[in-house]
Amino acid sequence: MVAHSKILLTKCAQFREQGEFIDVYLKVGEEVFSAHRIVLAASSDYFHAMFAHGMKESNQEVIELKDESISAAALKIVLDSIYSGDLQVSDENVFEVLVAADHLQVTSVVQQCCDYLQTQFVQVRFDVQTYCQICIIANRHGLIGLQESTQRKMASMYKGVCENEEFLSHVDADQYTRLLSRDDLSAPSETFVFKSVMQWIKYKKEERMTVAAEVIGAVRLGLVDIRKIIEELDTEEMKQIPEIFSLVYETLVHSYSPSNSSKFALEKAKPRSMSQVLIAILPQSQMQFFDVQSKTWKSLPSMSQLSEATACFCAEYVGNYMYVAAKRGYDFVNYRYHTVNNTWETLPSFAGLANQISSFCSVDDHLYAIYQSNTPYRFHISTDQWQCVANVSAQCYVSQSSFCNKAAVVYKSHVYVLHGQVTQYTQPRYGVYWEPKTADVFCFDPTRNVWEKKASTKSHHFGSSLLVVNNKLYVAGGKYTIDTYTAEPCGGAGSVEVYDEENNTWSVVDQPHIPPNKLGAIEVEGSVYFIINNFPVDSGIRIPSGEVYPVSLDEWENLGKVAINAVLCHVPVKRENLTSQ
Numbered sequence: 001m002v003a004h005s006k007i008l009l010t011k012c013a014q015f016r017e018q019g020e021f022i023d024v025y026l027k028v029g030e031e032v033f034s035a036h037r038i039v040l041a042a043s044s045d046y047f048h049a050m051f052a053h054g055m056k057e058s059n060q061e062v063i064e065l066k067d068e069s070i071s072a073a074a075l076k077i078v079l080d081s082i083y084s085g086d087l088q089v090s091d092e093n094v095f096e097v098l099v100a101a102d103h104l105q106v107t108s109v110v111q112q113c114c115d116y117l118q119t120q121f122v123q124v125r126f127d128v129q130t131y132c133q134i135c136i137i138a139n140r141h142g143l144i145g146l147q148e149s150t151q152r153k154m155a156s157m158y159k160g161v162c163e164n165e166e167f168l169s170h171v172d173a174d175q176y177t178r179l180l181s182r183d184d185l186s187a188p189s190e191t192f193v194f195k196s197v198m199q200w201i202k203y204k205k206e207e208r209m210t211v212a213a214e215v216i217g218a219v220r221l222g223l224v225d226i227r228k229i230i231e232e233l234d235t236e237e238m239k240q241i242p243e244i245f246s247l248v249y250e251t252l253v254h255s256y257s258p259s260n261s262s263k264f265a266l267e268k269a270k271p272r273s274m275s276q277v278l279i280a281i282l283p284q285s286q287m288q289f290f291d292v293q294s295k296t297w298k299s300l301p302s303m304s305q306l307s308e309a310t311a312c313f314c315a316e317y318v319g320n321y322m323y324v325a326a327k328r329g330y331d332f333v334n335y336r337y338h339t340v341n342n343t344w345e346t347l348p349s350f351a352g353l354a355n356q357i358s359s360f361c362s363v364d365d366h367l368y369a370i371y372q373s374n375t376p377y378r379f380h381i382s383t384d385q386w387q388c389v390a391n392v393s394a395q396c397y398v399s400q401s402s403f404c405n406k407a408a409v410v411y412k413s414h415v416y417v418l419h420g421q422v423t424q425y426t427q428p429r430y431g432v433y434w435e436p437k438t439a440d441v442f443c444f445d446p447t448r449n450v451w452e453k454k455a456s457t458k459s460h461h462f463g464s465s466l467l468v469v470n471n472k473l474y475v476a477g478g479k480y481t482i483d484t485y486t487a488e489p490c491g492g493a494g495s496v497e498v499y500d501e502e503n504n505t506w507s508v509v510d511q512p513h514i515p516p517n518k519l520g521a522i523e524v525e526g527s528v529y530f531i532i533n534n535f536p537v538d539s540g541i542r543i544p545s546g547e548v549y550p551v552s553l554d555e556w557e558n559l560g561k562v563a564i565n566a567v568l569c570h571v572p573v574k575r576e577n578l579t580s581q
Helices: 004-018 037-043 044-050 073-084 096-104 105-121 126-139 146-160 165-170 173-180 190-203 212-217 226-233 242-256 263-267 554-560 573-580
Strands: 026-029 031-035 060-066 274-281 290-293 295-297 311-318 321-330 331-340 343-347 356-363 366-371 377-380 387-388 408-413 414-427 431-445 450-454 465-469 472-476 479-482 489-493 497-500 505-508 520-524 527-532 535-542 565-572
Touching: 004 073, 004 263, 026 073, 031 073, 037 044, 037 073, 044 408, 073 096, 073 105, 096 105, 096 126, 105 126, 105 146, 126 146, 126 165, 126 173, 146 173, 146 190, 146 274, 146 311, 146 565, 165 190, 165 377, 173 190, 173 226, 173 414, 190 212, 190 535, 212 242, 226 242, 242 263, 263 414, 295 554, 311 356, 311 565, 321 565, 356 408, 356 414, 408 465, 431 479, 465 527, 465 535, 472 520, 527 554, 535 565, 565 573
Parallel strands: 026 060
Antiparallel strands: 026 031, 274 290, 274 565, 290 295, 311 321, 321 331, 331 343, 356 366, 366 377, 377 387, 408 414, 414 431, 431 450, 465 472, 472 497, 479 489, 497 505, 520 527, 527 535
8 A cells, every 4th residue: 555645745746747736936047947835845944944934935936046056957856856755866966966955954855865975985986085075065064974974984994095195185184183083993003094194294295284283183192103203293393383292292201101091091092993904814714913013913813714615815805894705615605704793604606606716806886806717707796796797808828827817906996907928839849838928917997898908017927916006006026937847936026017007018116125035025106015925015114215225124024924825805803802812
């Protein structure tokens, strides 16, 4: 039985469509929309006040809405929603409709717009610009629920985005301060947070020095390495700001004589609830995490084991889930771990499960599974459905996955895939032998569902990784060559190369500060990264400009002491589960 209210609403919509009982017209610019006063008053506090409290518009047949926040297109969508109960918005107009509905105080449409933003933007295709845009709208219009979910999502992503140019250029002081004040900000350490704040200030130094004290004050300085604070803040420039001078003084006092009951300790030395940590996923074994303070791997009993899996291949963290490609007996399966509920579940099966996935990467609301040699698939996160995507034309020439792997990464909303390549030859006397080739690079455009071959790398890459640093694409790690007869990777480490998108070329990046090591250490943009089990790890080591000596990597030796079959991934974990170890 159809609800009485639904029947009434349907009838009103029919009356409006047929021009019956119309008693008011709303005008925006040159466009005019017919309506019923009683329907508008019932749906909008704005119109209720206009019609019920003797305002001049209460007796006008045509009411002109002159506010700049209301466009004709947005008003049409709001009115259609009032009469139908359904909201027809898109990514392009949802902000415009939200602002108009909020001005007109149509709470049902405001809520529907907020729900759309949370479902389509916050949960699936969230980026820095979206964060800034939603924060501005939510703060200006008092949309507390939308603001909270947006900040919570950005807090969970903080480690991965805080050093990106997009973050450094778009996030303003108010947005940053609110983000830093959150207890669930996910970062490896508070020292990392402090360094990222200083980087944000220096990015637009002249402009941001006026708000530096406010933003630095949101950092929990009692948890920051005091040497880093002195290094950054004990300068003539910083000491000229009284608030910063006071922060340094209070931090030094706390460092010398810590007190758990002082105001400083309660505000600036309270550990955050979540920490972004490096997880080692081991099949049928206890999970581990890397403690950046002690520089050691530790067990993580709070994270349930992947007891069914006999092998793991790759992992990707998206939203509140970690996806793991694995093998269970003779079957290839995909698991999903819910970081809040601490539960594992098996994803729906699909045709591609007959083969091993070599890489996961996510774009918008899809998880892309990149295979060793067959058609890629994508998983729709919100609907739990798999789809076959366009097949890349290149295929590996051999079946040995040890070197003919595919590394993948998301770069500028496209999926880039690296193929290690060899050529097979046969000679009567020597039999089969293999000759290495430069690696092929392919780019997948998710919007058009097409692949494009890019320039091949300058040198050979077997088992190498792709990574994005400061909005540039790099290939690093792995081995330079293969054994001619066994086809196994061998020789020294592959070179570090950077991609020039404009000219479609690769060039080798010099490594003047990296000593011989077993951690796959590389130098990129003045930062040191480690390639562990084909997974890039930011060490946090920054090489000063003009430095001529190699960096010291001794304290990081334990990072490489992880099982060779472990799959690595960065995942937010409750700090209480780390400090209890």
